[in-house]
Amino acid sequence: MRDDYPRSLEILEIEKEAKDLFTIFVKNTLDDFVPGQFVMVWIPRVDEKPFGVSYLEKDRIGITFEVKGKFTKKLASTKKAGIIGIRGPYGIGFPEPDSSTIVIGGGCGVSSLAPLIEKVKKSNSIIGARSKDMLLFRNRFKDAHFTTDDGTFGKKGFVTEILEEKISAPDKVSQVFCCGPEIMMSRVIEICKKHRKKCFISMERYMKCGFGVCGQCMCGDKVVCKEGPVFESKDVEGNPEFNHFARIKSGKKVPVSDYVRWRSCE
Amino acid sequence: MITIKSDFLGMKLSNPLILASGIMGISVGSMKKIADNGAGAVTIKSISKEERSGHNNPTMFSFGDVFMNAVGYSNPGMVEAKKEFSDIDRIGVPVIGSVIGTEADDFVAVIEELKDIKFGAIEIPLSCPHTPGFGVLAGQGTPEATYRITKAVRKATRLPIIIKLSANAPDLTIVAKAAEKAGADAINMGNTHGPGMRIDIDSGKPILDFKVGGISGPAITPVTVRCVYDLYESIKTPIIGTGGITTGRDAIEMMMAGASALGVGTGIYYRGFDVFKKIANEMKDWMKKKGHLSLKEIIGVAHEG
Numbered sequence: 001m002r003d004d005y006p007r008s009l010e011i012l013e014i015e016k017e018a019k020d021l022f023t024i025f026v027k028n029t030l031d032d033f034v035p036g037q038f039v040m041v042w043i044p045r046v047d048e049k050p051f052g053v054s055y056l057e058k059d060r061i062g063i064t065f066e067v068k069g070k071f072t073k074k075l076a077s078t079k080k081a082g083i084i085g086i087r088g089p090y091g092i093g094f095p096e097p098d099s100s101t102i103v104i105g106g107g108c109g110v111s112s113l114a115p116l117i118e119k120v121k122k123s124n125s126i127i128g129a130r131s132k133d134m135l136l137f138r139n140r141f142k143d144a145h146f147t148t149d150d151g152t153f154g155k156k157g158f159v160t161e162i163l164e165e166k167i168s169a170p171d172k173v174s175q176v177f178c179c180g181p182e183i184m185m186s187r188v189i190e191i192c193k194k195h196r197k198k199c200f201i202s203m204e205r206y207m208k209c210g211f212g213v214c215g216q217c218m219c220g221d222k223v224v225c226k227e228g229p230v231f232e233s234k235d236v237e238g239n240p241e242f243n244h245f246a247r248i249k250s251g252k253k254v255p256v257s258d259y260v261r262w263r264s265c266e
Numbered sequence: 267m268i269t270i271k272s273d274f275l276g277m278k279l280s281n282p283l284i285l286a287s288g289i290m291g292i293s294v295g296s297m298k299k300i301a302d303n304g305a306g307a308v309t310i311k312s313i314s315k316e317e318r319s320g321h322n323n324p325t326m327f328s329f330g331d332v333f334m335n336a337v338g339y340s341n342p343g344m345v346e347a348k349k350e351f352s353d354i355d356r357i358g359v360p361v362i363g364s365v366i367g368t369e370a371d372d373f374v375a376v377i378e379e380l381k382d383i384k385f386g387a388i389e390i391p392l393s394c395p396h397t398p399g400f401g402v403l404a405g406q407g408t409p410e411a412t413y414r415i416t417k418a419v420r421k422a423t424r425l426p427i428i429i430k431l432s433a434n435a436p437d438l439t440i441v442a443k444a445a446e447k448a449g450a451d452a453i454n455m456g457n458t459h460g461p462g463m464r465i466d467i468d469s470g471k472p473i474l475d476f477k478v479g480g481i482s483g484p485a486i487t488p489v490t491v492r493c494v495y496d497l498y499e500s501i502k503t504p505i506i507g508t509g510g511i512t513t514g515r516d517a518i519e520m521m522m523a524g525a526s527a528l529g530v531g532t533g534i535y536y537r538g539f540d541v542f543k544k545i546a547n548e549m550k551d552w553m554k555k556k557g558h559l560s561l562k563e564i565i566g567v568a569h570e571g
Contacts, residue, residue: 002536005375008468045469048323083469087327122333133355145543208325210338214537216340221299223290249319251292251311252342253350 004211006034006042006085011078012060014096015192018082019133020067021108023054026086028061034201036093036179036230037116039063040210042085047071047266050090050207050225052112064136068264090210091229094177094200102126102166102173104159104188106180110136111201113179117141124166129158129191146181167195175199180258189233199233205246206263220254225234268553269560270275272566273287274504274527275451277386278359279306281546282561283517286508286531287312287364287389287430288337290539301359304543305530307509308357309389310347312364313380314400315348315372317343321396323477327464328483334462334534336396336479337357351383360386362428368399377422380387388425390415393457395480398467401457407432409444420449428506429452430454432488444505454529455493456507458482462571477509482532486510498524498566503550512536516546522568 014027031039032040033056041063042048049071055062067076078084094113097103104126105113110244117125122143132152137144145162146154156163159180160222167173167223174194178188179202192199205217206222212226220239236242246259254262284307291311297484300308320340327334339488342350354361363385367373373390392412394401405411416429427443431438433456442453458480464473467542472478487510494507508529517528531539558564 003462005473006324006466008466023481042324042473044466044469045475046322047475080535085466085469085473206503208323209535211535212539213288213289213532214326214337215296218293218296221295223296223299227398247292250340252317252346253293 001127004087004145006017006040006048006087008083008085011082011084013079014076014078014080017064017136020063021134021136023062023064024066024075024078024183025055025062025086026084026198027055027085028059030061033061033089034093035091036112037091037212038112038229039086039088039090040207041075042087043074044073044085048085048234050210052202054111054114056115064108064114066108066134069266071266076231080160083165088210092227094230097177098174100124100172100174102176104163104176104178105133106159106184107178108136109202112139113177116177117144126159126162134155148230163188163191167191170195170197175252178202186243188206189237192233198228201236202230203228203236204256205240206240206249206259218247267445267559268363268481270549270553272527273563274307274385275428276309279360279527281306281542281549282521282527283455283542284362284506284527284529285309285363285542286392286529290360291364291536294353295355298357300489300524300540301357303539303541304546305359306542307360307362307386309362309364310351311341312335312391313341313344313347313376314339314366315344315375315474317341317346324473324475327473327523328535329464329485331485332481333483333535334474334479334481335458336461336474336476338476339394339397339400344376344518348380348383351364351380354384362387364389366391366394366400368404370415373415377419377500381423383403385425387428388419388423389428389430390419391430391453391454391457393430395432395434395458395461396476397495401430402434409434409437409440411537412441413444413448415482416445416448416450426451427488428454429454431456432512433459433489433509434455438493439477439496442497442501450487451504452504452506453497453501453528454508455497456509459486459489459509464529482509484510484512484516484536487516491519494520494523494525495568498569511545512541514545514552517531517545517549518552518564522566524566526561526565
């Protein structure tokens with residue numbers, strides 16, 4: 001019989017990654033975690049939310065988050081030895097990368113890709129953010145490509161510009177893995193389609209159960225928590241909601257921009 | 267030729283398995299997925315007059331055979347629901363519209379707003395154990411309130427009406443008779459049980475953010491069977507047996523107790539979206555082995571002799 005309730009774990013460490021970006025470390029209790037899968041993080045009497053895993057070590061896992069709304073403020077103020085609950089892992093992660101896999105992370109999206117970046121050539125990894133303040137892992141992955149919208153670190157511009165350069169040498173690219181804002185992932189899908197490369201993206205939606213029962217995270221005909229969050233691009237192509245609509249807590253479908261604004265207060 | 271086809275409240279069902287309200291009923295896309303996985307009919311997630319955010323997470327979890335939830339009737343409200351469910355034809359099986367309210371007038375208002383949506387029936391749950399203002403916590407499960415609300419709904423719609431009851435009602439058969447007298451066409455027996463509570467002993471805090479929640483899952487099957495059995499002896503309207511059905515054997519057992527249709531919700535958690543196909547096949551396999559040709563031969567047999 002299955003058990004899906006939060007297991008309490010002590011916070012082993014909490015580290016600041018960038019201006020409003022932190023990582024909490026807890027004991028690794030996950031069976032067979034595949035990067036791209038997610039866990040539900042519970043702060044007792046506060047809330048429970050889905051997160052990717054940014055450090056996958058034998059004894060501990062790290063979860064990196066941006067301080068935005070009530071939940072992440074509380075998580076950032078949690079002290080070492082504080083207790084959180086974890087359940088999961090849930091969903092479908094990325095396939096196994098090969099030596100010509102390109103990995104692209106935008107903003108906080110890079111956190112769930114980080115265990116994959118560990119495995120691939122750093123020069124095949126592209127990490128972007130709005131500004132240096134918000135850029136993740138520039139010391140952890142020194143040889144990766146970095147972009148910032150404002151040019152304060154790495155190349156000024158978008159991750160997609162570096163992808164276009166790399167993909168113009170098609171023999172060196174087998175497939176692309178991507179996680180970030182949907183507008184960015186949408187552009188990455190277009191580029192991959194043009195160059196006939198396989199592309200896998202990771203979607204984010206407000207979730208309740210995390211295991212494919214409630215329907216809260218529906219995106220068109222896809223149950224994001226169960227059939228995703230990682231999808232091959234061909235499976236979201238033509239999906240009327242991807243990059244357009246998402247559901248807030250009541251289940252109401254709103255434009256993605258409104259959803260992102262709402263979620264940052266949650 | 268073995269068939270599990272079912273004619274329920276004028277709805278032609280390929281099998282008696284109905285997606286229970288609250289699970290995967292959020293959109294046409296989610297319900298189509300369930301229909302494609304073999305459900306005979308589906309029920310939308312309950313709609314109220316106003317938009318509701320529901321409770322904070324954790325809203326659901328499981329401990330083995332026990333599943334708990336306190337979602338708190340999150341829904342986009344009736345105006346948004348009218349848009350959301352405008353093309354339910356696409357689902358391909360009959361759709362039941364679940365409607366909630368605090369006062370009798372609220373139910374009527376939602377039914378009016380959604381009148382152009384081609385539901386096969388309207389379901390009225392008067393039995394949620396974990397949402398203030400609704401169901402058990404609003405006293406809707408008493409015989410008086412059940413009669414009053416059913417009567418108001420009866421005046422508001424010509425669609426078949428299903429009243430969903432709580433197994434916790436001390437006077438269950440009296441409540442069911444009140445619903446029947448007020449014009450209900452069927453009884454759904456029933457909602458989640460409890461409420462119950464589980465506490466995480468390391469943090470010392472209840473796990474559900476609402477602290478208490480309804481109990482579903484295989485563990486509650488015996489209670490559902492008993493309630494369906496009792497109702498079959500005391501009312502004439504058909505009964506939907508809901509609560510714990512996970513396998514074909516559970517389904518047959520519930521029908522022997524007197525159910526003519528079956529609600530499946532949490533079963534999705536235990537066996538996947540295709541739990542409907544699996545249960546239907548298991549029912550047919552059992553019938554073949556026993557030489558039964560149709561469900562009529564099974565419904566209520568536990569009452570004979």
